[in-house]
Amino acid sequence: MNRHINKVAVIGSGIMGSGIACHFANIGVQVLLLDIVPRELTEAEKAKGLTLEDKRVRNRLVNDSLTKALKSKPSPIYHKDMASRIQTGNLDDDIARVAEVDWIIEVVVERLDIKKQVFEKLDAHRTPGTLISSNTSGIPIRFMNEGRSDDFQKHFCGTHFFNPARYLKLFEIIPGPKTDPEVLEFLNSYGEKYLGKTSVVAKDTPAFIGNRIGIFSIMSLFHAVKEMGLTVEEVDKLTGPVIGRPKSATFRTVDVVGLDTLVHVANGIGENCPDDERKELFQLPEFIQTMFDNKWLGSKSGQGFYKKVSGKDGKSEILTLDLDSMDYRSRKKASFATLELTKSVDMVIDRFPILIGGKDKAGEFYRQTLGALFAYVSHRIPEITDALYKIDDAMKAGFGWEHGPFQIWDAVGLDKGIALAQEAGQEVAAWVNTMKDKGVNAFYEVREGATYFYDIDAGSVERKPGQDAFIILDNIRESKAVFKNSGVVVEDLGDGILNVEFRSKMNTIGGDVLAGLNTAVDMAEKDFRGLVVGNQAANFSVGANIGMIFMMAVEQEYDELNQAIKYFQDTMMRMRYSDIPVIAAPHGMCLGGGCELSLHADKVVAAAETYIGLVEFGVGVIPGGGGSKEMTLRASDTFQKNDVELNVLREYFLTIGTAKVSTSAYEAFDTGILQKGKDVVVVNKDRQIATAKAYASLLADQGYTRPVERTDVKVLGKQALGMFLVGTDSMQAGKYISDHDKKIANKLAWVMAGGDLSEASYVSERYLLDLEREAFLSLCTERKTLERIQHMLQKGKPLRN
Template sequence: MKRRINKVAVIGSGIMGSGIACHFANIGVEVLLLDIVPRELNEQEKKKGLTLEDKQVRNRLVNQALQDALKSKPSPIYHKDFASRIKTGNLEDDISKVSEADWIIEVVVERLDIKKKVFDNLEKHRKEGTLITSNTSGIPIQLMNEGRSEDFKKHFCGTHFFNPPRYLRLFEIIPGPDTSEEVLEFLNEYGEKFLGKTSVVAKDTPAFIGNRIGIFSIMSLFHMVKEMDMTVEEVDKLTGPVIGRPKSATFRTVDVVGLDTLVHVANGLYEGVPNDEQHELFKLPEFIQTMMDNKWLGSKTGQGFYKKEKKKDGSSEILTLDLDSMEYREGKKANFATLEQTKSIDKVEDRFEVLINGKDKAGEFYRKNLAALFAYVSNRIPEITDELYKIDDAMRAGFGWEHGPFQIWDAVGVKKGIEMIKAEGYEPAGWVNEMLESGSDSFYTVKDGNSYYYDIPQKKQVKVPGQDAFIILDNIRESKKVFSNSGVVVEDLGDGILNVEFRSKMNTIGGDVLDGLNKAIDMAERDYQGLVVANNGANFSVGANIGMIFMMAVEQEYEELNMAIKYFQDTMMRMRYSSIPTVAAPHAMTLGGGCELSLHADKVVAAAETYIGLVEFGVGVIPGGGGSKEMTVRASDTYKKDDVELNRLREHFLTIAMAKVSTSAHEAFDLNILQKGKDIVVVNKDRQLAIAKQHALLMAENGYTKPIHRTDIKVLGKQALGTFMVGTDQMVAGKYISEHDRKIANKLAYVMSGGDLSAATMVSEQYLLDLEREAFLSLTGERKTLERLQHMLQKGKPLRN
């Protein structure tokens, strides 16, 4: 039977329930969100004269919870219109509607007795064969299974989403004693393919995989911080981006998640794993208990390990908790000599060898921390999973680690890791030594573009399953490389498709990247069928190399700068007018030049989490790589007979002038940065490159023809220019923008109006590119633009001057 999910019922509308409902709405599924009926009226309802029988009262809890979720930042939903896919109701009036659902997800409070009552109710209305899962984070699935029908048990298991469901990719699937293999296989594939998750099938053990390892890691740090007499800032400095972890590191993350949430899971583990060799580590240190008693739970209570406080002058400062005095103090900067040695090492995995050999407190910290982690994860197999790669998948997808524990161990060296473990008084699991004896000296290997892991029962390297839908650039970069320079690597993806992978810092676009793009187009036109531009970096591209622009402008090398801008424009036009199809695959931050490249590709295959926009106003210029031209073209293409054309142009003008950035790929369609009917959105970023390749190949095999240069772009001349300039004058008068903002906006208006033409006129793309380049160049001669460029380079954020 081919199972399809058209409608989902989510039972429980708390933070997790509403988040899960929103994510199903994100992917186009119809959602029924249900919660309990209030037992009493609130003050507002009493004033209105409502009764407990009124529908708006009976659905108050679910409606309020959903509205709170939709207002939260970051948003749980890709696009505000998608919220209409969620219908709400209550567990008394609307419970029968679950009979229409293909999947029922229970997300009620973490109490077994309450969950069992909910299941009793659901069984009366659920149709046979319907999937039913619990989003528990720790209650054993087998206990929830008790007393249920055979059909229920066969289609029941745990599906543990991590909060927030839109952003955290881990999707743990925990089978019960009777869960059918068909259900597990379906959920595993559905999680990956439709929900965009990293699906991990876990064993029914306390806290499953992600939280078992994640909470151990945090509790280990809680105990270590006192043992090593470290500050909160020092731990966060050592456990953040330097080792491939989120900027929030350890203590800031706990503040955001909530200390009570973490303590709840830690207490559950203390009770639930009495035979764990690190059992005592799950006991709360004294300073954590004090924080719990004081209700210093983090962001939700206004203070945790950090506290934001207003100063007398109205500004605010972040105070830090001193773990000895348990009082808040001014923040202290954390500095370590060992970390200084890693600054020139771009690849995170290459830093670990330096970090563990540090002679200062940082080196000692890493040796202790990693030794404890390596020993712990090795001893959790086969308790929580039989396959080591699942632990790494869970930590990357659920906790935002760039590398999982076994990958870090490989980076350190397996033998070195064992030395560290023993030096700290721990013991690795026996299978690690058996692995070395079998001839495998690493947990992972790469062969023919595929990742292999050490399979413990078979005592050999086995292919990691599920890779057939992915193209992993790290695995093919060296074997499939056909060209490289300092800015790009060009790989042969097979089937006549090349890929251009940016390798510059933050994937900025400078001369070396443009050289690589042109070289790749030359090669593709000569010997291949199509070209994809994609990478596996944290961001697709943060834009042009503004450091280079700033230096040229300061030195007043305007001729060289003019040539550099023209080279950027010409390269973008080659993306548009080459004889082979070009596909851009943007993800995460795709700003400025990265956006311009996407605008000029034949097709965009965007990851759902793509934050794309033309942000050049922030550094005092207009888009100069064809972005201003392209938004003018796109405005012209929307003009219809008897339409108010100026309104259409204004929308596209404001997209640039307000530096609008979409908060998802779906929002980019509203900005006309992505185009309906042409560009597509992929939920699972791991599949993005493979799908982009498929589309490039499809276009090539369907008889792709080189496009003809456009000469039919309607510009509105003085009519538009005058209107825009009146508007910028009013904005200055109202103190909404500065004088320099007006100057930049008027330059953009001149370009998008086609210049000071007396009437609407048809012009060519090259005409607009020349205007754009001239405007860009003139702005780089302005002192205030140089100040903005310098501020962005030094501070990493825009200056309004």
């Protein structure tokens, strides 16, 4: 049957429930969010003369929870207007409304007795055939549907979102004893296609897949810390970005999630997995028990492994817990010789052979923890899943690991991984040796652009399912490359569409990237039908190579700098005015030059999690790669009869002048960086390149014709320039901006006004580009601009001078 999810009910409005409700609202679904009725009035309600029968009181818990969630940072909602899709109510007055929904998701407290009470009420009101699921993180599904109707049990399963629901991609689906396979198939597809998740069907075992492996990994580290005499800072240094894990690494992550949450899950695994060969690891080390008893739970209690305090000078300081004395002390810098050896290795996966070969404490740490991890995950098959790739998918999507355990094992080598397990006092599962005996020496391999994995049940290498909707650049980069230099790889995506993948550090845009873009356009015009500019790194691009700009400016090589900026501008115009459609596929950070590139594409296919903006003010310049020109052009196109044109232009000016960066792709429509009716957003980043390719092909099929360069851009001249100059004078006088901020803003004003033309006029794009480049170059001669660029290069954050 064809199922459609137009409305969901979320039962329970805590952090998790509100987060799930917001994410369904993000994708356009109507949400009914319900919670319990308060048992007593607050003092404020008493003062207002309210009673327990008042609707405001009865919905207080749900409304307060949702309001708190919407104010939280990072936001659970893509755009504030999307919150209107959420209606609130309570379980006494509004439970009958669940009959109207297509899916009911229970997110109440993790107590089986309470969940069963809630399900009994829901069973009495839900419409037969309605999906119903629990967001439990560990309670067995088979216990929760006991006593329920046959239709309930047929349509019931676990659907475990990870917190925060918007940002973490793992979506575990756990069948109950009577769950209809059609339900599992639907949810698996819906999670990936609509919710933008990595859907993983797990078995009904304690903590399922993600938490079973993730909590083991953390508990293993907890025990290793004391055994090896490591500090909190040292462990977070070893378990962060250097191995492809989040910046919060281990201890900071526990502080954010809450030590009580971790202890709850660890205790659940320890109590409910009597046959786990490493069950002793789920016993809390003494220092964890002490912290738990003292309620040092992390951010929620004000202190955990880290503690923020205010000094006598009023400045805040982050203290670290000393695991020996259990007192807080100033933070110490952690460094290891082994980590220094990986600094020149850009690909995280290539670092692991170096890390396990270290001769210091870091090398010992990696050998011990990875060996234990390899052994543990091998023994979890077939207990928690039958397919090894599901473990890797779960760890990447739920815990933010760049590579899963079996991928890391492949990186160090099958035999070496077995040896590491043995050095850690463990043995791998028998199936690993069986695989080796069959002559299969890796868990994964790539064939013709597709990933294959070792299927334990089949005893052979099989194609990983679910890849048809994806284009994975890692899988095609070598076999489908048609051009490469140090900055880009150009791949043939098939069907006449090329892709330009940035490969520079942080995907910055320098000379090699610009040369690659020009070459790709040339190739596409000659032998192909369209071009996509996209990559699958953490960020699309953090902007132009400001290091190169800084060196030219310091050496006063202004002619060379002028040519470099013109080359950037000309490349953007080449993309805009080519014979083939060009599609930009931004995601993550898309700043400065990366944003300018997107502004000049025929169409933008943005990932929902795209943080895009023109941030050049932060380094003392204006957008010089066509961004200032393009925002002026877009303001001109927005002018309508009877509009106050100055107000329209000012909004576009402020987008640049305040260095606005959207917190989602949807917010970028408000700033004019993305255009309604033209640009599109995809929720699942894994589908982005394939979607961009489809749009490039569609435009080509429709008979794409090169656009005509614009000569009809309306600029407002002295009228606009006067407005801007008065505004910057006021801002400076009020101490809102510095003298240098004013100088930068006035340069931008000159460009966007079209200079000091005596009246509103129509000018060409080339005219505006010349103004833009002149302004950019003049700012590069300013000492304070050079100070800002240098500070950004050295500190990674803006300087206000």
